[in-house]
Amino acid sequence: MTVLVFIDPSAPAGRVADASAPQLSVLDQGVTRGDGVFESALYKGGAVRKLDMHLARLQSSAQLSDLEVPAEDAWRAAVATAVAQYDDEARRSASAADAPGGEAEAVVKLIATRGSEGSGHGTSWVTVSPAPALGRKQRESGVRVLFLDRGYDSTVAERAPWLLMGAKTLSYAVNMAALRYARSNGADDVIFTSSDGRVLEGPTSTVLLATRDGDEKRLITPTLRTGILPGTTQGALFDQAEEAGWKLGYGPVVPQDLLEADAVWLVSSVRLLTPVTSIDGEAISTDGELTAELSGLIEAIE
Structure with missing residues (x-):
């Protein structure tokens, strides 16, 4: 319908x-x-x-x-x-x-x-x-992702505004090709990296990672200076998380940061908060308590 x-x-x-x-x-x-x-x-x-x-x-x-x-x-x-x-x-x-x-x-x-x-x-x-039913399923089961090189360095948005980095355009052929590549190689989704080794975003999502240090919880996302799309759900979640006492950070983020984080998620308006369970076939840390807390904050967004 x-x-x-x-x-x-x-x-x-x-x-x-x-x-x-x-x-x-x-x-x-x-x-x-x-x-x-x-x-x-x-x-x-x-x-x-x-x-x-x-x-x-x-x-x-x-x-x-x-x-x-x-x-x-x-x-x-x-x-x-x-x-x-x-x-x-x-x-x-x-x-x-x-x-x-x-x-x-x-x-x-x-x-x-x-x-x-x-x-x-x-x-x-x-x-x-x-x-799509798949989105709700992945919120619960999580996703396996691959790092894929987007083919640009992290400063391209400043040098080449005609590439429309940071705009949500209908030109999604590359994003869909990346998802097909992931699925044909045993994964569910993709996290793009720049050619100079920065974490960017997913084909249809924003990347978040969390770290714990005692009672302090920190939520981090890649910086917009790399030319990624500003995430509406990420922005709204950061507002909620800050009120709830989280510390916030905005990159730059490198792949090793995700592998060492206490939890990593892909977040978007329709799929909401989706845990990442493995990257390039390597299992990474997940945290059910943090996922539940952030999911509750997202549900409260109007």
Whole structure:
């Protein structure tokens, strides 16, 4: 079940369309060139989590890409229409697991492209669909990851802004290829490293690690100066963790730091907090107590 709502000037609340029918021009540059930006948010318990942060990052990605996207109020209206439609369809499905306000989770995607070449305007839409079951499973079981070289050094974002490092664009072919490589080599996911040996991010996630020193707990993530995508869940979690007494750190992080940490996680808006259980086939430390505490903090994020 997928709900589709286009942002359309003629429909202030958004235009509901049939997601199973052709809707997008084959000339749209989002299709032909991956020229566009997007966000993925979690819908659970009747609320779209961190919508303000996702809208802010969408605007940031659009600015980095020199792409004009609809105003925030248009996105909010389309999201409201989409989740209301999704809830209506879930009720009609008569499935308790999909009942609105329950434990079922859905993914809300906001997508904006440059549109067809020469059209002078872009294409923007919102979809809502059930969250993949694999994500919830991996939160519980953890993931095995591989270090993969991204092929850039950690200063490339400063030297080459046209690479759009730090923008969440539709050009995800490399990220998907990395995940396929991992799965074909006995792993579940990937942590990218730079060519000069810095830890960067996952194809669809932010890297976190924790260390304990007596009663002090420290939560660390790679620095944004390496050109990684600013993680909305990581940012919100850091705010919660700081209030709970954690110390915070922002890289630089090297692979050995992950191997020696008390726990490592991949964190994202849909999969939330996912423990890393091994790296390059080597088992690493996990900490159920820390995972439970941070998972509780993430659940409290609105």
